[in-house]
Amino acid sequence: MKYFKPLFIAFLVSVVLGIATIAGFYIYLKPQLPSVEVLKDVHLQTPMKIYSHDGKLISQFGVKRRIPLTLDQIPQQLIDAVLATEDSRFYEHPGIDIIGVMRAAVNLIVTGEKGQGASTLTMQLARGFFLTREKAYIRKIKEIFIAWHMEQVLTKDEILALYLNKNELGHRAFGVGAAAQVYYGKNVQDLTLAEMATIAGLHQAPSILNPISHPQRSVARRRIVLLRMLDENYITREQYEQAVSAPVTAKLHGAEIELSAPYIADMAYHEMIDRYGKEEAETRGYSVYLTTPSNMQQYAQQAVVRNIHDYDERHGYRGPLKQLWEAPKVNAIETSKTQDSSFESETTSTEQSFVPDVIDTSYRWNEQQMQAALDDIQTYGPLVPAVVTETAQQSIKVFSQRGQHIEIDWDGLAWARPFINDARQGPDPEIATDIVTEGALIYIRKRDDDPSLWQLSQFPDVSSAFVSLNPKNGAIQALVGGYSFYQSQFNRATQAKRQVGSNIKPFIYSAALDSGYTLASIINDAPINQSDRESGIAWRPKNSDGKYDGPIRMRVGLGKSKNMVSIRLLRGVGLDNIISHLSRFGFNPKELPHDETLAIGSASLTPMEVATGFAIINNGGFAVTPYLIERIEDIDNQIVWQAEPEIACHKCESNSTDEKADNSETDNNSHVKLAPRVLDPQNAFLVTEMMRTGLRANGSWTYKTYWQGTGWRARNLLHREDLAGKTGTTNDAKDTWFSGFSPDLVATSWVGFDNMSRSLGRTSANQYLLNKNPQKYNWIGNAMVGGEDGARAAQPAWIRFMQKALDGVPEKPFFIPDNIITVRVDRTTGKLTQRTDHTSLFEYFKKGTEPTQYVRPDEVYDPYIEDEGQPQSEPEDIF
Known part of the structure; x- marks a missing residue:
């Protein structure tokens, strides 16, 4: 008893001193301790994600990759x-594990080293949020106090959820959700036991234990985790044995991109930066939903890429990237070109050549050497680097960057005649070695007509852009800024101001309609020769086809894209009035040329500006504003911003903008904002009618009144009546355009070189491709011949896009506004007529502008009678 009492007193004193010491430390450190209350509403840094309109992931922005999960979304085994x-x-x-602390203290006394931290999960979380990883006594004491506070404020489940979502687990993955994606490309719920153990083991030291950088260390750590699970009876011996022997399957995975559309992703990213600032936009976990449906974006991208390759390949092959090896020259018999695609040799009694018994192939590179060379070559779009390993008469074999041995037949090679310059190509190839030789480093891509086959290809020199809008509200339906964002981030759809050529003419004709002209007005299509006495320079504009039709109706002038008619309309309306009218379509009057060249397209506009202008014509005169982001959601999937676009709605004009719009025009019953009207609906309709003429064959071949609009291929290939469009070509074909629309979709296609001094040139016939399918390739494809223009270079992308976008969509007539009437007029003079034969047609007019004079008999021109001397009275189609 005499020993117990002193020991008891000593114990009490020690306890009091310990409590006093702890209290002293707490009082001393309290001002330095952070408030853990912030953890109740903590915002983990989570990347911004960009989604298509239908919810497909397009891109992810942010340094830290994190997929926040609730505790019930994480597998129990993990x-x-x-x-x-x-x-x-x-x-x-309670946040501090006394047993662990005592174990660490004993280790320190015995070894003199701070080898064991004794940190609980709560203490680790406290350190991660508020402290550093420095091994110092004062840091450990702070850690204990903060952990204790955390246990008072948060529940155990809340602490565990924070821990599993916050910790860095290597390769910029934060939290177990992101780690599952980065290392295994899976959702966390789909992980195997071995994969869960690997991720669990990363918490100790992700930089040296991750399975990508240090697979052996990762396996050892995984074994420790599985042993601990076995000791705690979380798994059975059988599960342990199976998981511990599992192979390492981890490899670096990117975000689960479902739609690669980097140009629109970049646009959305910069809009978010402008709205929220870089740090908040990239770390608050915003989900950004765009107006662009994934299928429409894919249609546009496929159309642009194929059209670029078609143009580039019909202008010839510029040769391989490099020659990796050359076959040695041997004293062999000369091979001859044969018709049966095989090599044959002949010998004569007077001339014998030495043929070795064993052919030396040591000069050829092996697969490892070829793979090393191919791995250094950048891939773009559909292009795959490859090495030619063998050539036959009309085929080659290649080894691709993907490790495949591929044979390319003559259909995949025959296009590759030599490129001389933009306007000249060399002779058609006859055998494979006319194109490439063994050892050539080349690009290949899958064939457009049969994706199971491959063809020779090359990185295109030419550039392109494409924009599609919903004309009712300006929502961007598709946008392509170039061939490859990873080769050039310059967005030609929104940043490239290029001369628009004849794409400006519908807006010029709109101004003419506002000044009293009609679709039946007669304008003289005759040459213009204007001299400037001061400069001594004469301006002699020409029609693109070099032909002049004399006096023609205004509808025909736009359909045939007559430059002389457009210039004379500008003169009739007045330059200032034209510029003022063009500003209604959103074109900056300060950036428009203040001279007569404006009438034939010297203005420079972006494809987005052009498409927006045509949307106004399409929707009946409402100035809609293009927009890309439909809504923004926060990390809790709550909408924090919703687009409220101004809409085009004819039936809404008579109502207050606060009232509900008609369901047939707005597709919903929500409150809408009415877009400002900038153009009379009658004017917009009449321009649309003229643009419809440009996409079809008009008149009658039999009665000598036949003529084609410059965009006739569109109707021939799409087989629809509800289309309107306009080609555009600048001087020397440096810029080519095609813009057009259906009632609910507007699209603009541009093709040209980034180097503005280069012309798109012309092509001669590749006879092999023409013979293969002359009808198809003369209309659309890589064997078109002649000078490049809007119809040949830019329109094919528009056609292919519309073929997909309108597939299954019923035809729909364009909206006909009030005060539009039709009257029968004479085909030649545009005057009223009582004839009902092929010399007359029906024409649309705004009520009150229709002609009042009838054509005199001596004014009637009948080309059939003039040519054949046979009168006819059979009526033909209107317009």
Whole structure:
């Protein structure tokens, strides 16, 4: 008893001193301790994600990759693996594990080293949020106090959820959700036990234990995690044995991109930066939903890429990237070109050549050497680097960057006649070695007509852009800024101001309609020769085809894209009035040329500006504003911003903008904002009618009144009546355009070189491609012949896009506004007529502008009678 009492007193004194010491430390450190209340509403840094209109992931922006998960979204086995390894008594201690602390103290006394931290899961979380990883006594004391506070403020489940979502786990993955994606390309729910154990083991030291950088260390750590799970009875011996022997399957995975559309992703990213600032936009976990449906974007991208290759390949092959090896020259018999695609040799009694018994192939590179060379070559779009390993008469074999041995037949080679310059190509190839030789480093791509086959290809020199809008509200339906964002981030759809050529003419004709002209007005299509006495320079504009039709109706002038008619309309309306009218379509009057060249397209506009202008014509005169982001959601999937576009709605004009719009025009019953009207609906309709003429064959071949609009291929290939469009070509074909629309979709296509001094040139016939399918390739494809223009270079992308976008969409007539009437007029003079034969047709007019004079008999011109001397009275189609 005499020993017990002193020991008891000593114990009490020690306890009091310990409590006093702890209290002293707490009082001393309290001002330095952060408030853990912030953890109740903590915002983990989570990347911004960009989605298509239908919810497909397009891109992800942010340094830290994190997929926040609730505790019930994380598999129990993964939770068990973390608890067993990091803190098996997590649910039992108050944030500080006394047993662990005592174990660390004993280790320090015995070894003199701070080898064991004794940190609980809560203490680790406290350090991660508020402290550093420095091994110092004062840091450990702070860690203990903060952990204790955390246990008072948060529940155990809340602490565990924060821990599993916050910790860095290597390769910029934060939290177990992101780690599952980065290392295995899976959702966390789909992980195997071995994969869960691997991720659980990363918490100790992700930089040296991750399975990509250090697979052997990762396997050893995984074994420790599985042993701890076995010790804690979380798994059976059988599960342990199976998981511990599992192979390492981890490899670096990117975000699960479902739609690659980097140009629109970049646009959305910069809009978010402008709205929220870089740090908040990239770290608050915003989900950005665009107006662009994934299928429409894919249609546009496929159309642009194929059209670029078609143009580039019909202008010839510029040769391989490099020659990796040359076949040695041997004293062999000369091979001859044969018709049966085989090599044959002949010998004569007077001339014998030495043929070795064993052919030396040591000069050829092996697969490892070829793969090393191919791995250094950048891939773009559909292009795959490859090495030619063998050539036959009309085929080659290649080894691709993907490790495949591929044979390319003559259909995949025959296009590759030599490129001389933009306007000249060399002779058609006859055998494979006319194109490439063994050892050539080339690009290949899958064939457009049969994706199971491959063809020779090359990186295109030419550029392109494409924009599609919903004309009712300006929503961007598709946008392509170039061939490859990874080769050039310059967005030609929104940043490239290029001369628009004849794409300006519908807007010029709109101004003419506002000044009293009609679709039946007669304008003289005759040459213009204007001299400037001061400069001594004469301006002699020409029609693109070099032909002049004399006096023609205004509808025909736009359909045939007559430059002389457009210039004379500008003169009739007045330059200032034209510029003022063009500003209604959103074109900046300060950037428009203040001279007569404006009438034939010297203005420079972006494809987006052009498409927006045509949307106004399409929708009946409403100035809609293009927009890309439909809504923004926060990390909790709550909408924080919703687009409220101004809409085009004819039936809404008579109502207050606060009232509900008609369902047939707005597609919903929500409150809408009416877009400002900038053009009379009658004017917009009449321009649309003239643009419809440009896409079809008009008149009658039999009665000598036949003529084609410059965009006739569109109707021939799309087989629809509800289309309107306009080609555009500048001087020397440096810029080519095609813009057009159906009632609910507007699209603009541009093709040209980034180097504005280069012309798109012309092509001669590749006879092999023409013979293969002359009808198809003369209309659309890589064997078109002649000078490049809007119809040949830019229109094919528009056609291919519309073929997909309108597939299954019923034809729909364009909206006909009030006060539009039709009257029968004479085909030649545009005057009223009582004839009902092929010399007359029906024409649209705004009520009150229709002609009042009838054509005199001596004014009637009948080309059939003039040519054949046979009168006819059979009526033909209107317009």
